[in-house]
Amino acid sequence: MNLFLLLACQITPPEVPEVVDARAYAAAIKETDPQKALALCQQITDTSMHGECTMFAARQVASSGGDATAICNGLVENSWRQVCRFEVVDASGMR
Numbered sequence: 001m002n003l004f005l006l007l008a009c010q011i012t013p014p015e016v017p018e019v020v021d022a023r024a025y026a027a028a029i030k031e032t033d034p035q036k037a038l039a040l041c042q043q044i045t046d047t048s049m050h051g052e053c054t055m056f057a058a059r060q061v062a063s064s065g066g067d068a069t070a071i072c073n074g075l076v077e078n079s080w081r082q083v084c085r086f087e088v089v090d091a092s093g094m095r
Helices: 002-010 017-030 034-042 047-063 069-073 078-092
Strands: none
Touching: 017 034, 017 047, 034 047, 047 069, 047 078, 069 078
16 A cells, blocks of 8 residues: 555646646746746637737737737737737837
């Protein structure tokens, strides 16, 4: 019995998609390089979390003077595309 418990404690549980997504999201939000943040966001499978993460990365690009239009246009969900475009315009200072 003790051998079973010892072996059971050493088995690494499979990665749960929600946990993997949460880790990628947290890392992307902390990332200061927008391209690295965007790469982390691309790993996220949850549509809503992916959209929010990508929007933050696009905002970083726009804040630093870059063109983030293609980033927003690449979002699958229309609602996140719209929010992303708004945030990019806001971050770039366009009125």
